[in-house]
Amino acid sequence: MYQYDKYDQSLVDSRVAEFRDQCERRIAGEMTEDQFKPLRLQNGLYLQLHAYMLRVAIPYGTLSGDQMRMLATIARKYDRDYGHFTTRQNIQYNWIKLEDAADILQDLSTVEMHAIQTSGNCIRNISSDQYAGASAEEAADPRPWAELLRQWSSFHPEFAHLPRKFKICVIASDTDRAAMRLHDIGIQLVENDAGELGARFYVGGGMGRTPMIAPLIREFVSADDLISYCEACLRVYNRYGRRDNKYKARIKILVHEIGAEEYKRQVEEEFAHIKTLNLDPPRAELERISEFFAPPAFDAEAPTEVDLSDPDFRIWHDQNVAEHKNPAYAIATISLKPVGGIPGDATADQMDLMADLAKQYSFDECRVTHSQNIVLPHVRKADLYALWQKLDEAGLAPANLDLIGDMIACPGLDYCSLANARSIPLAQKISQRFADQQRQKELGELKLKISGCINACGHHHAGHIGILGVDRKGVENYQLLFGGSGAEDVSLAKITGPGFTEDGVVDAIEKATDLYLAQREEGERFVDTYRRIGMEPFKEALYG
Amino acid sequence: MIILTGNDLKTGDVIWWAGETNWSRHLSDAVDAGEEADAVLQREDAARRVNAGYSVEAEQTERGPMPLHIKDRVRASGPTVRQDLAIDTNIPIEKA
Ligand code: HEM
Ligand code: SF4
Numbered sequence: 001m002y003q004y005d006k007y008d009q010s011l012v013d014s015r016v017a018e019f020r021d022q023c024e025r026r027i028a029g030e031m032t033e034d035q036f037k038p039l040r041l042q043n044g045l046y047l048q049l050h051a052y053m054l055r056v057a058i059p060y061g062t063l064s065g066d067q068m069r070m071l072a073t074i075a076r077k078y079d080r081d082y083g084h085f086t087t088r089q090n091i092q093y094n095w096i097k098l099e100d101a102a103d104i105l106q107d108l109s110t111v112e113m114h115a116i117q118t119s120g121n122c123i124r125n126i127s128s129d130q131y132a133g134a135s136a137e138e139a140a141d142p143r144p145w146a147e148l149l150r151q152w153s154s155f156h157p158e159f160a161h162l163p164r165k166f167k168i169c170v171i172a173s174d175t176d177r178a179a180m181r182l183h184d185i186g187i188q189l190v191e192n193d194a195g196e197l198g199a200r201f202y203v204g205g206g207m208g209r210t211p212m213i214a215p216l217i218r219e220f221v222s223a224d225d226l227i228s229y230c231e232a233c234l235r236v237y238n239r240y241g242r243r244d245n246k247y248k249a250r251i252k253i254l255v256h257e258i259g260a261e262e263y264k265r266q267v268e269e270e271f272a273h274i275k276t277l278n279l280d281p282p283r284a285e286l287e288r289i290s291e292f293f294a295p296p297a298f299d300a301e302a303p304t305e306v307d308l309s310d311p312d313f314r315i316w317h318d319q320n321v322a323e324h325k326n327p328a329y330a331i332a333t334i335s336l337k338p339v340g341g342i343p344g345d346a347t348a349d350q351m352d353l354m355a356d357l358a359k360q361y362s363f364d365e366c367r368v369t370h371s372q373n374i375v376l377p378h379v380r381k382a383d384l385y386a387l388w389q390k391l392d393e394a395g396l397a398p399a400n401l402d403l404i405g406d407m408i409a410c411p412g413l414d415y416c417s418l419a420n421a422r423s424i425p426l427a428q429k430i431s432q433r434f435a436d437q438q439r440q441k442e443l444g445e446l447k448l449k450i451s452g453c454i455n456a457c458g459h460h461h462a463g464h465i466g467i468l469g470v471d472r473k474g475v476e477n478y479q480l481l482f483g484g485s486g487a488e489d490v491s492l493a494k495i496t497g498p499g500f501t502e503d504g505v506v507d508a509i510e511k512a513t514d515l516y517l518a519q520r521e522e523g524e525r526f527v528d529t530y531r532r533i534g535m536e537p538f539k540e541a542l543y544g
Numbered sequence: 545m546i547i548l549t550g551n552d553l554k555t556g557d558v559i560w561w562a563g564e565t566n567w568s569r570h571l572s573d574a575v576d577a578g579e580e581a582d583a584v585l586q587r588e589d590a591a592r593r594v595n596a597g598y599s600v601e602a603e604q605t606e607r608g609p610m611p612l613h614i615k616d617r618v619r620a621s622g623p624t625v626r627q628d629l630a631i632d633t634n635i636p637i638e639k640a
Contacts, residue, residue: 027554029592047596049619051556080629095629099554342625413615414623422618424625474614475638 002147002292004112012109019043020102044115049417052096055118060128060146061089061368065359070111072351085344089368121162123153129171130367134377136325138172139189144290146170163241164249179486181205181214184251197223204255207456212252215260227280232271296363302328306381316399334374335398339435340428343409344372403440405431412452419452421469421476445525462486464527466493478505483530515541545576550597571620572608
C-alpha cells in the first residue's frame with residue numbers, strides 16, 4: 001500500500017485546517033450558503049435529501065485494515081453506524097453534521113485519507129481493478145500508475161475547474177472489472193511486441209444522460225509518457241469542452257461532436273508540445289511508488305488444495321472466490337448484497353470485522369469494487385474456510401458474486417435529492433424474488449444495475465438488465481433496459497418499451513429470465529442470448 | 545398551501561417551518577406560509593435558523609399538511625428502507 005510522504009500529509013493536514021476555518025465561518029454567519037457551498041463540495045460534503053452527506057475518497061478502491069477500521073469508527077462516532085460503498089469505489093456517509101465535518105476529515109487524515117476532489121468539476125478519484133496485484137492476467141500492477149495519476153491530478157491547478165467532472169480508470173488486463181471504457185479516460189496497461197510496458201488510451205466514455213463507450217484514441221502510449229499523454233487529453237478538453245451547457249460539458253460530448261479522429265489529432269499535437277516539458281516523473285519516482293505495491297511475502301509452503309467438504313462453504317467458494325496468481329492463494333469477494341438488504345451498505349461492526357479479516361488473512365489489504373462489494377485480494381487457500389465461517393456469522397457471506405442477487409443500486413430517492421424514484425426497495429424486492437440460491441445459479445452471470453435517475457450512478461446503461469427510475473406524473477416508474485455491459489464486452493443497454501410500476505418491473509424481469517432459460521443455447525449468459533435473439537422476443541414476453 | 549422546509553445549519557436535520565421563528569423536525573408541525581413564503585425564507589436564512597430552505601406545495605389532510613411531491617414526503621418520513629432511522633413512518637409515500 002502506498003504511504004504518504006511529508007508532502008502528501010502536509011497537503012491533507014493543511015486542507016483540514018482550512019476547511020475547519022471555513023465551517024466555523026459558515027456556522028458563525030460570516031459566509032452565506034452560496035459562498036460556502038463550493039468550499040464544502042471541494043471537501044466532499046453534499047447536502048442531500050435528509051442531511052449532509054460526506055463522500056470519502058478511497059484511492060483506486062484500495063484500503064488497509066487501519067483505513068477500513070477508521071471508516072467504521074467514523075460511521076459509529078459521527079454517523080448512524082453504517083456507510084454506503086459506491087460504484088466509484090468510494091464510501092458515502094448519509095447523516096453527517098456540519099459541526100463534525102472538520103473533525104471527521106481530521107480523523108481521516110490520521111490514516112492518510114480525505115474527501116478532496118470527490119465532487120466538483122475536477123479529476124475525481126481514480127478507479128481501478130479490484131484484483132490488481134493478485135490476478136495472473138495483468139500486464140503490470142495498475143496501482144502504482146493509479147497512484148502516480150492520483151498525485152498528478154491532486155490539486156492540479158490547470159484542471160481544478162474543468163468544464164465538468166472527470167473520471168479516470170486504470171486497469172491492466174483484458175478482463176475489465178472496472179467499467180474502464182465508461183470513464184472519461186480509460187487506460188489499459190499493455191505490453192507491446194517488444195515487451196515494453198505502455199498504455200492503451202480510450203477517451204470519451206461515460207454514463208449519465210448521454211451514455212457513450214470511449215473510443216480507442218491511441219493503441220500504445222509508452223509508460224514513460226503516461227502523464228504527458230493524460231495532460232494532453234485533458235488540455236484539449238479543458239480548452240474546447242463546452243462550458244455553456246452542463247449537459248453537454250463532459251468530454252464524451254466533445255469527442256463525439258468533433259469525432260475521435262479529430263480529437264486524437266489535437267491530442268497528438270498537444271502531446272508533441274508537452275513532451276518537450278518533461279512532465280513525466282523520472283523512473284526513480286515510479287520505482288519509489290512501485291515499492292509500496294511490492295507483492296506481499298507469500299507463504300511458499302502453503303498448500304494449494306482447498307477442503308470443500310462443507311457444502312455451504314463450497315457454494316460460497318465456487319461463487320465468490322477467484323484464482324490468484326499464486327497457486328496457494330485466492331481472491332475472495334465479500335458480497336455486500338444479502339437477500340433483502342441494501343446493496344453496498346455495511347455497518348460499522350461489519351467494517352471492523354472486514355478490517356480484522358484483512359489483517360488476519362489478506363496482508364492487511366482490502367479493495368472496494370465498483371459493484372459495491374469488498375475484496376480480500378490475497379487469502380491463503382488454507383485460510384478460506386476459516387474466513388468464510390467468520391463472514392457467514394456476520395452476514396457477510398452471500399454466495400452471489402456476479403449473479404442476479406449481486407446487483408448494483410444507487411441510493412435513489414431514499415437518500416438522494418436528485419432522484420426520481422427509489423432504487424433500494426426495488427433492489428430488495430428483486431433479490432427476494434430471486435433469493436433461491438439454486439435459481440440464481442441456474443440463471444448464471446446476470447448483472448443487474450439500478451439508478452434512481454438519469455444521472456446513472458447505478459450504471460443502469462451497463463447492466464445486462466438495467467433499471468432506470470423515472471417520474472411519471474409524480475409517481476415512481478421504472479424503465480427496463482437489456483443488453484448492457486461494463487466489462488470487456490462493453491455495450492449500452494436498450495430500453496425495452498413503456499415503463500413499469502415497482503412490482504411490475506419485478507414481474508417483467510422474471511418473464512425475461514424465463515424466456516432466457518427457454519431460449520438459451522449451451523454456455524450462453526442472459527446477455528448472450530439477448531444479443532443473439534434480439535429485443536423482439538423479449539418485448540413479446542413483456543408486453544405481448 | 546405552501547409550507548417551508550430546509551436543513552438545520554449545524555446538524556443538517558430536515559426541518560419544517562412552524563410559524564414565527566420556529567422550526568420543527570416534524571412535518572405535522574408545518575404551517576401555511578402563503579404569500580409570505582419568500583420573505584420568511586429570506587429572513588430565516590439570514591438568521592441562520594434554516595439552511596438551503598425552499599417552499600413546498602402541500603395540501604391539508606387528516607394527518608396535517610402533506611407535500612404534493614413524493615421527494616418531500618420521503619424527506620419528511622426519512623429513508624423508507626431504514627424504518628429504524630425514520631422520523632415518521634406513517635407518512636404515505638405513494639400518492640393515495
Ligand atoms: C449525493 C449523491 C449524488 C449526487 C448528487 C450525484 C450526482 C451525479 C450526477 C449529476 C451525475 C451525472 C454526471 C453527468 O452526466 O455529467 C452522476 C454520475 C455518476 N455518479 Fe453520482 N451522484 C450521487 C451519488 C452517487 C453514488 C452513491 C454513486 C455510486 C453508487 C455515484 C456514482 C456515479 C457514477 C458511476 C456516475 C456515472 C458515471 C459518469 O459520470 O459518467 N454517484 N452523479
Ligand atoms: S442516479 Fe440519480 S438518484 Fe441515483 S444517486 Fe445518482 S443522482 Fe441520485
